[in-house]
Amino acid sequence: MTTLTVPATLPPVQGKAGIGGALRAEWTKIRTVRSTLWSLVAMAGISIGLMSLIAWATMHRWARFEPREKANLTQHPLEIVLARPVFVCQLVVAVLGVMVISAEYTTGMIRSTLQAQPRRLTILAAKIAVFAVLMLVVGELLSFAAFFVGKQIIAGHIPVSLGDAGVTRSVIGAGLYLAVLGLFSLAFGAILRHTAGAITTVLGLILIVSNLTGLLPDSWGHHINAWMPTNAGLLILQPHQAPDDLLSPWQGLAVFSGWTVLLLAVAAVLFKKRDA
């Protein structure tokens, strides 16, 4: 600590600090906190480990199932290998998505971030892009891995293959759903800036509100329920459109994405306007 003066060994300034630098910075930030690693490990554990266990237990008890249960499982071959793991995984994705931005506020990091890059929309765009790509890659890898592992385990009683109608779309859709959900949660994190509050809100929407709307009176209640963000989004996981579904799988994902874009727009306006 004898040197006091700053050695001026920086290369000459070239161009502006822009989205490229922001993307590299956000990637460094997301990969260097343990919560990211643990979340990804948890997602892998749920999609492969827990799923395999449940699939194996189901096969083990197959003989004791009622014919109705057997028929139900055979008609929805992706229920065990895809739908259930995604339903649990989404809780992890929601927490991670919220924390990508709320942790900046709870730790005070946001002040360092914005001193280095005060163009706030650049920061938000970089965060969204980095997290979306991470969730998409991880989501697709895990959903294909879960499908192939699960398929082997349930093959004896519930045969399923990528060639079956709607199956490939459902497996790809699972990864897409998780990526969109990640951004949906990130938007809440940016709007509320409070980890616990944002997680509670997102989980409340996913687990409670989306079910409560199913209890609303017929006709219009049915519509509201169908257009709830995750209700619509989850349609992409079903190989076949059920007779009473108002939306097709892709329409459902579009509705969920629409909600997400809307929330991100609100988040962007607030992120730009508010004092940090």
Add this chain to the structure above:
Amino acid sequence: MIEAVGLTKRYGDRLAVDHLTFTVKPGQVTGFLGPNGAGKSTTMRMILGLDAPSSGTVTVNGRPFVELDNPLREVGALLDAKAIHGGRSAYHHLLALAQSNNLPRRRVDQVLELVGLTEVARKRAKGFSLGMGQRLGIAAALLGDPKILIFDEPVNGLDPEGILWIRNLMKALAAEGRTVFVSSHLMSEMENTADHLLVIGRGRMIADCTVQEFIDANSELAVRVRTPEPTRLAELVTGAGGRAVPDGEGTLLVTELATDRIGDLAFDNGVRLHELSPLQASLEQAFMELTRDSVEYHAAVPAAGQEDRA
């Protein structure tokens, strides 16, 4: 160069910063002084674009901070030692900041070396002491080799060695021609470091002057004189244009007359003196005197007790 014109921040009906106009020049350390809650941090946050002014403007190098092309290359700031994610290592914290401004990776190692954190660079920042946190914040401020440096209460929580290190660092940075703007609520801290002072209280500018001007204007000289003939000396002092106030048995406090003159006056008139000692109000007292009316929260102590609080 930092320039503020009519800078104002209003929270509800409370004015945190009230029409501040000032210039912070390069090549010197400018102390930003005021009691807690005077609006120093809010002002700094507005300089850095973290808070938007309610009215008025502030620019760095002639441009609003948010319009700078490469912010870290122009302004380095330490606002508080906690502007970090505790789960990340010092190295990765700095790396992310460096990447955002396209600074080379080796620069991270350089600043870590410079602040003496190389050995703990790979440790998570949540285990850092307050002093280490301050050093990390300073490392971040120096990353882009900026011409303007802003430090908010940089010596808070530092040990004496760290305080000395920061003082010398600030002086060295200013000597290199950089603009150094540093806040403190302690006059004693600025006395040895700053060349220029901006003093604020309740968001308003109270003084904008050099340290010497501040001393001259605010530390009134008084001379304590002990003599067996106080009444006679008091008359002589008054006759010579000074003011003498009794200060206990056989003692006078003389103002508006220099020590030498009082001594000569007594000698010429055969008045015996037992003590002749100049008293200088400390800068700390002068500062407290100046900002007394603008302190946001007073402790409920008698006024006399304030003299001891320096």
